[in-house]
Amino acid sequence: MRARGGVGMMETMTSPKNPTGPGSSFAALVGSSYNDPELCGEVPSLETMSAAAPEVPEDVDAVELRDLAVRVAGQAAALIRTRRAELAGPQGAGLHAHHTKSSAVDPVTEVDEASESFITGELLAARPFDGLLGEEGAARESSSGVTWVVDPIDGTVNFLYGVPDYAVSIGAVVDGEPVAGCVVNVAQDVTYAAALGHGATVVRGGSSPQPVHPRTETDPALSLVATGFGYEASRRRAQAEVLVRLLPQVRDIRRIGAAALDICRVADGSVDVYYEHGIKAWDCAAGTIIAREAGCAVVHPGMEADGKDGAIFFAAQPSVAPAAWATLSEAKGTDKIPA
Template sequence: MTSPESALDTRFALAKALAQEAGAMALDYFNRRDTLVIETKRDMQDVVSIADRNVEKLIRERVAAHLPEDGFLGEEFGLTAGSSGYTWVVDPIDGTAPFVSGMPNWCVSIAVLHEGVPVVGVIGAPCHNELYAAAIGKGAKLNGRVLTLDPSRTIRNALTGIGVNSYVAPEFVAGMVSQLLQAGGNFVRNGSGALMLAYVAAGRLVGYYEPYMHAWDCLAGYCLVKEAGGWYHPFPTEGELLTKGAPVVAGGPGARADLEKLAGIA
């Protein structure tokens, strides 16, 4: 019988290998993006291409071959239930709009849940040759370097990432930006929520807030932030809630109170 530690190690190793393989495929598409047919989903800003679909297919096929009893939720093809207690949650290319526009702010995001808890988080940023990797109880690393968050960093002496989309009213976005600025903070938005969460784990951003986000965008980043010494506001993972959107907030220890106030969860 496989031990819990061995089961975790197996999935962590596979997630890291898949982030590299999928990242290489995505980077190849990126380098010939002028040949891609770009489609829209919910609105003109919500775009998708064959690159997103084929990268997800690659990851799905590899997971199914190695761990056929695991569940899988991907942005492009939805949820496939499993029986092992583990579910992979994947965004094949987070930041498709920057991707198709020729900007490097996109990534491959791979999380593994066990009984609803993010136990593995791997984010590959191929344009930057960066691999962020974390597993529960094992810490977080960037290209093998251990990540440890500095508690002296706050929203007032560091940058905060924010995310917006058409699920959120413009007036609400204006209000949250105004509140952050009035509190002495400043913000960055690069078009990839998963990558900005990885930047929180790396200490490049002190926190991240998006009022409405999906599991495939945030759960890998959540694992990374937690293992680097930060915190996150739990995402609902029970049943069909896993496929729905929810507020996403995460940050370093010195920014928690301010970010919870900004998100209205204090």
């Protein structure tokens, strides 16, 4: 399959065949560094926020990749629910971090590791020549042109505490851009999925798939903004300073604690904007293609990002994206915040 070229916002948003803008490259700012002076110093134009969709090799079918991601993510979510019930006990007191990563407040549980082991095993069984990049250590070079970027539990702190916002995130990346993906809200049984050029859908419980639509608010002052914080104290301090400057300029702030779900909530209209500094590739690979296929604008730091340089991830519904970027820039929120 070969991807379509990019289209402008008006074509994307008004197409009678694809009213939600599947394959929309307005979604992007693709290929533009977040610290490009044109983007940080000025309000980006709609032309600036349009770019060509990534090319997909002829022998790669984005729909098949999406369907595989949906199957495996759904099975991993079931595994997580089962293991949590077994480990937590009636009061939820049996769950503990197995070890920590970037800081003492960045936990890993045995369920994270079990989920990643299951996911990577299933993906390689189905597609043995693909690459892997996983939060808990999976790393494998691709000989097919496709790399799976996996977060086995996005929102591990929520998982530990029983906050019902943690997810399985599986994205398929080709030439540095996601072309298919699935995000499952494990506790709430909500599944988001997308394939390049085929739109984004959501399934809630046992319902049939429904198209995903973002909101259409045009004023940043009336926009609901989601964000998140790093695990390092110095980065958190700087992120809080940005938030102090931004909060008076927007409707309100939401901090959910799972980047993949934040991105999907931009896509489905639950929030208008999401930004965060220093997120990693597995946090945003699947969410990026879901948001883009819903017609949203996305700036990502790269699908090999380790988060250390503190580059920004930004997703916004298309009506407010340029103005929201400008508002965030005025709050110094488009600058890097290194760890």
